[in-house]
Amino acid sequence: MFFLIGLGLGDCKDITVKGLEIIRKCDKVYLESYTSILTCGVQALEEFYGKELTVADRDLVEQGADEILGEAKESDVALLVVGDPFGATTHTDLILRAKEKHIEVKCIHNASILSAVGCCGLQLYSFGETVSIPFWSDTWKPDSFFEKICNNYRNNLHTLCLLDIKVKEPTLESMTKKKKVYMDPRFMSVKEAAIQLLEILKSSDSTVIDEKCLCIGLARVGSETQQIVACSLSKMASVDLGEPLHSLIVVGPKLHPLEDEYLQQFKIV
């Protein structure tokens, strides 16, 4: 059987009781390591679960899916995923591949940033489409997320911006070589995201949002060191929220009084 188990957002104790019982019974346990991370390290997880974990990078999950699922045909295999198992397309794809091979699949849900973001006091029902902000390179500066943020804003909705993660990405030079060289992991900060948004604003003639629009920066949601700040977009470009993961919210134009009252505790000028 193949289990996809959500780990939640904070540390080892954010797993559900059901999820933990399954891990302890499984023959092999993988930890998906490239769509998100927990604030605690792999070793802390292994000690708490009492199980050895095999760290699964993108190559293993995407190209090595047959290997993982082959094992799941004969024995009980779990893939652990930060947040909820359905947060990333790649996991949905894995379930489909398992069903094709007639392998039974069971998913254990957990907290996802998509709902945990409610901790800033904004109503989850007042969010529009979620967007992803990718790292820019010198030659590749996609900005399609900007139009989505504007569209949400026009509809009086907040936008949750998920910020890019680059884990075990091969260097450009080694892409075509046999022996890949990997870059250091990178996690986009709210500061970097705000700077990219301001750069788009400068070259855009959009009048929907401007540098004064209210934003919320969130870091390490659900962990002991969680941090939340609310300020203008231009101010956010100089905010340092420390260690990853970060998320950014572009707040809609009209706040519900309760949202406004709740946000006061996070405001900086």
Next chain:
Amino acid sequence: MFFLIGLGLGDCKDITVKGLEIIRKCDKVYLESYTSILTCGVQALEEFYGKELTVADRDLVEQGADEILGEAKESDVALLVVGDPFGATTHTDLILRAKEKHIEVKCIHNASILSAVGCCGLQLYSFGETVSIPFWSDTWKPDSFFEKICNNYRNNLHTLCLLDIKVKEPTLESMTKKKKVYMDPRFMSVKEAAIQLLEILKSSDSTVIDEKCLCIGLARVGSETQQIVACSLSKMASVDLGEPLHSLIVVGPKLHPLEDEYLQQFKIV
């Protein structure tokens, strides 16, 4: 200290390890019982937690907040909430009231229908604004959610429709009386929701969605008896998914190939 603890969506073992440890240490534990329900009963929860639970209805949480928070000033009090603690406005309000009284608050996140709904294979990033569909009465038939569904659809986004719950609602006749008489609990089914949507369509001149649009009905997400069906809106009006809770998705006009492939397993004609 005041703890708000998410219970997730299925049964007693969907609580996180962290949440369970806190419950077992608390002096008093309330179970919020009117914004959502678990498929297992209160007794199963009490046995698993090894704690007596005080069922908290709307009156107690909203009018009795001072009482609950007064206890939290002197001792450790937990309020257990199905899903994630930030799923309902009333809990955010409670945190604000606690902070006013200088009571420390800690929230333990868990799975929410807003992200667990990914189990149907639709990408969570392709959902627009979430709507609530309320029970209609003979004299009160609000339909503002319909325009939001159409707006999402126009933007090529799916809509998650949360379906109404009526728990411990006083009868109209007893509203003004001292001794309130309560109605039986009601939970809107996907069938009832589809019928209401079809009724709105009949009297609307909207051409955005019609009775042939693809919908997904979900029941008891995250539990052992979870059920998912995908069919047209008109077909959904005759689908019986059994026990609550139900949710309905109005699918956007264009599916990603992976979404389409995943949905095939749930299709009925």
